[in-house]
Amino acid sequence: MTGTIVRKEILSNLLSYKFTAVIVLVVVLVATSFFVMARDYKERLADYQLIRPEPGAPIAVLPPNPLSIFARGLEEAMTRSFEVGAVGIDVRAGQSSGNVIFSFFPTPDFVHIIKVVLSLVALLLGFDAVSREKEAGTLKLALSNAVSRSSLLLGKWTGNFLSLAVPFLLVTGLGLSVMAFDPALRMSPGALGRLGLILAAALIYIALFLSLGLLVSSLVRRSATSLVVLLLLWSVIVFVLPNMGSLLARQIVDVPSVRSLSEKRQQIWTREVLLSYGDRSGWGARIQAMNEEFDRMEEDYRLKFNRLVRTSRSINRISPAASFVDAATEIAGTGVSEETRLKSEVIRYKNQALPSLARDRTAREAPAFSYRARPLGEVLSDGGLFDLAWLSVFTILLFAAGTVAFIRTDPR
Amino acid sequence: MNETQSILKAEDLSKRYEDGVLAVDHLNLNIYPGEVYCLLGANGAGKTTTINLFLNFIPPTTGTCYIKGIDVNRDPLEAKKHVAFVSENVMLYGNFTARQNLDFFAKLGGKANLAKEDYYQVMRRVSLQEKAFDQRVKNFSKGMRQKLGISIAIIKDAPAILLDEPTSGLDPKAATEFLEIMAELKTEGKAILMSTHDIFRAKEIGDRVGIMKEGRLVMERTRQELQVEDLVKIYIDYMKSEPLI
Numbered sequence: 130m131t132g133t134i135v136r137k138e139i140l141s142n143l144l145s146y147k148f149t150a151v152i153v154l155v156v157v158l159v160a161t162s163f164f165v166m167a168r169d170y171k172e173r174l175a176d177y178q179l180i181r182p183e184p185g186a187p188i189a190v191l192p193p194n195p196l197s198i199f200a201r202g203l204e205e206a207m208t209r210s211f212e213v214g215a216v217g218i219d220v221r222a223g224q225s226s227g228n229v230i231f232s233f234f235p236t237p238d239f240v241h242i243i244k245v246v247l248s249l250v251a252l253l254l255g256f257d258a259v260s261r262e263k264e265a266g267t268l269k270l271a272l273s274n275a276v277s278r279s280s281l282l283l284g285k286w287t288g289n290f291l292s293l294a295v296p297f298l299l300v301t302g303l304g305l306s307v308m309a310f311d312p313a314l315r316m317s318p319g320a321l322g323r324l325g326l327i328l329a330a331a332l333i334y335i336a337l338f339l340s341l342g343l344l345v346s347s348l349v350r351r352s353a354t355s356l357v358v359l360l361l362l363w364s365v366i367v368f369v370l371p372n373m374g375s376l377l378a379r380q381i382v383d384v385p386s387v388r389s390l391s392e393k394r395q396q397i398w399t400r401e402v403l404l405s406y407g408d409r410s411g412w413g414a415r416i417q418a419m420n421e422e423f424d425r426m427e428e429d430y431r432l433k434f435n436r437l438v439r440t441s442r443s444i445n446r447i448s449p450a451a452s453f454v455d456a457a458t459e460i461a462g463t464g465v466s467e468e469t470r471l472k473s474e475v476i477r478y479k480n481q482a483l484p485s486l487a488r489d490r491t492a493r494e495a496p497a498f499s500y501r502a503r504p505l506g507e508v509l510s511d512g513g514l515f516d517l518a519w520l521s522v523f524t525i526l527l528f529a530a531g532t533v534a535f536i537r538t539d540p541r
Numbered sequence: 542m543n544e545t546q547s548i549l550k551a552e553d554l555s556k557r558y559e560d561g562v563l564a565v566d567h568l569n570l571n572i573y574p575g576e577v578y579c580l581l582g583a584n585g586a587g588k589t590t591t592i593n594l595f596l597n598f599i600p601p602t603t604g605t606c607y608i609k610g611i612d613v614n615r616d617p618l619e620a621k622k623h624v625a626f627v628s629e630n631v632m633l634y635g636n637f638t639a640r641q642n643l644d645f646f647a648k649l650g651g652k653a654n655l656a657k658e659d660y661y662q663v664m665r666r667v668s669l670q671e672k673a674f675d676q677r678v679k680n681f682s683k684g685m686r687q688k689l690g691i692s693i694a695i696i697k698d699a700p701a702i703l704l705d706e707p708t709s710g711l712d713p714k715a716a717t718e719f720l721e722i723m724a725e726l727k728t729e730g731k732a733i734l735m736s737t738h739d740i741f742r743a744k745e746i747g748d749r750v751g752i753m754k755e756g757r758l759v760m761e762r763t764r765q766e767l768q769v770e771d772l773v774k775i776y777i778d779y780m781k782s783e784p785l786i
Contacts, residue, residue: 133648137634144636266632270693273596273626273703274649275618540598 130276131284138288142254148292151250155293156300158242163304165236166198171313173208180210187213187482187495189475194462194502195316196323198308199239202454202463207471213479213495239301240457243331244450245367247297248338252359254289255342257352259535264352268540282343282535286528290339294332301328323505327457330517334453337524338363344531347538370448378441384433394423420483427476431469438465446516449523456516462502466511474500547571547607548623548701548732549578549595554604555756556590564590566756567604570734574700577723577733579747581740581776587756588736592703595734596626608701622651625699629706631690635679639664639689642678643696650697663692668718684715691722702726704735708742720746744772752779 142148173193182188189211197204212219237245259282262268271281305324308314316324341362346355401415442465445451458464475498482495503511549572556565565587572578580588593599595606597617606613611620633642643660647653664674667688678686687707694702704723708716716739723746727733737743743750744767752760752775759779762770 130649133645137645140641141634141636266628266630267634269596269598269628270626270631270633270646270690271649272598273621273624274646274697275621275651276649277618541593 131280131287134276134281134284135288135291138258138285139292142289142292147253151253152293152296155242155246155250155297158237158246159239159297159300160304162237162239162242163198163308166201166238167308167311167314169236170195170198171311174313177208182210182498184497185494187485189213189478189498189500191471191500195314196320196327196461197238197463198314199324199327200457200461200463201238201240202458202461203465203468204463207463207468211475211478213475213482218475218479240327240331240454240461243334243457244454247293247331247335248367248450249363251289251293251335251338252342252363254293255339256346256355256359258285258289258343259346259538260349260352260355261346263350263538263540272540278536278538279532282347282532286339286343286531290336293335293339297331297335298328319505323460323462326460326505330453330456330460330520333517333520333524334449337449337520337527340524340527340531344527344534347531347534366448367450371445371451371454374445374447374451375441377444378437382433382437382440384437385430390426390430393426397422420480424476424480431472435469438469442512446519449520452516452519456513456520459508459511459513459516460505462508464508466508467503470503471500474498547573548609549703549734550607550610551591551594552605552607554591554594554606555602556587556594556599557602563756565594565601568756568758570751570758572701572732572734574730574732575727576748577727577735577746579743579750580734580736580753581738581743581750582736582753583738583780586753588753589705590756591753592626592705592734592736595624595703596621623699624701624703625650625694625697627687627690627694627702627704627707629709630683631686633678633686633689636677638675638677639669639681639692640674642689643692646693647696650693650699652696652698655696660692660696663696664689666695667692667722684711687711687715687719691719695722695726700730700732702731702733704733704737706737707735708737708739716742740773740776752776754779754782 170193177190177192180190181192182190191208193208194204210221212221259268262271272278308316342355342359345358345362346352349355349358397419401419405412405415442451442455445455455464459466478496478498485494485496549570551568551570554565554568554570555563557563564585568587568591570578570591580591582588590599594601595608595613597606597613597620600614606620608620609623611623613620634645637645640657640660643663644655647655647660661671661674665671669685669688669692673681673685678689681689691707708719711719720742723733723735727746727748735743735746747767748764750762750767750772751758760775762772762775
């Protein structure tokens, strides 16, 4: 019986202009995003070839992450070049595509399209799935048969989910196949595995919004009411809550600004230079002491900043959109945790390179910087799995609530 | 008629809505195979509520509905296997063709594996124009939709049929065609409960006619009794009479 309803929903969608328009929009957006982001990645890769440090140069710089094509996240911050000096780390601008138009019209990446557009499309499919049939009277006719309400709702859910998920996966698969022909864009099996996980998270995220659509559609009598309520909820989930979380976290955790940290460092440096004026004998020890003080300041800042990030992420998890973006960027290796780890690694590298720099500031004998992204297992155990599980639980709860609402709905 | 053979049965059935309105008041009804029972009454008399109770769309306040001996409230899915429904204003899936609509509702009614010709045959039986079989329903007239609605009921082949004011808004020709189909279904042994405002057609098709007022079945006449009594006069008299409470 459920299969009959699934087929009917898919056929109904295929015959509707609304669905055709929405799917064309998704296909065009995903394809455009792949094309533009892939080009951007290739330009950044070329840029990296130019700025990559020569052997022995105390510079830490990462090549662009191919998964940033799909989940940009903090990629821009991570591909900056970190130049280690005797008194600290100088952060320089990272790789860029050189396309200034990006500054005015940033191309939405795959994760952004899923977060904003696909969630809206899922709501557009679900908002009238029940209320429209109530209004039209077809629900009465369907329920006059020996079909349970839970089967009917499950059929509607599955049919609408497949109507959206199949074209989405097809256009993604097609985009990846086209990319595979370009050697510069070819991804390792590990990266493909991570992309598979991002897609799984995307499907759960779409399912969540579809369940929300069916719940509201079952609760109200009119499709227009359902649409208004759902648009409001969508704006709150996608835009309001993630920003609220960050604002609230800033109220809870006090973190000094990067500028104040930098000024403090500059003051220490000036003080030490003035104190050692005319007497260069203890300069090596002074540099060592200064570095230790800078490290303490940096460590204090990082501890506070990490607390801010953790608090912000915990609050943001109320929003499924924030949970999804968090999970997707962490899996892609462009998330907050990866960036925090990279910073720690750069500091570790600075301490490693420091002895050679203290001996001779112009010497080119610093060890090479090497960084390995967090393994997938670590990403998953450090919140990734929690985000996926949380999205799944949220989806199940919404579907269960929708089923209860539908069972109690008056079909007349 | 033997009561044990009744296909549709209401036993002391009452429904009071949350706003306090008593829509159906201790209704007792038995409808037998091959019988058409017409429920007459003004708007709000409780006709549609009775049908909704038989379909388990709303729970009764007291009493029980049985379809083929199955308690509708206790086992609604089993009971609904034995009943087909045609509403006042049959609304189908506008983007689907007549055949696609018929196919979907036939499958919901438990009739899988039907061939295209089976659908065409049923649609021919209700005199739907051949050219409409594969046309989208959104362009259908009300008469055409009603015919398709009765096709859905026919294809389900259930022993009981519930009709909620099926001829309302139909032109005389369409209404006559509709009643001809009802007469055929009656000869096939279906038990038919039809709520209507149309006294003349109720007299024409009904084996028994009941008049509902304020939720109560205030009068019941058989076809034979109506040969000698004037149903129009009886109906108007009941409608004019003082409120029951």
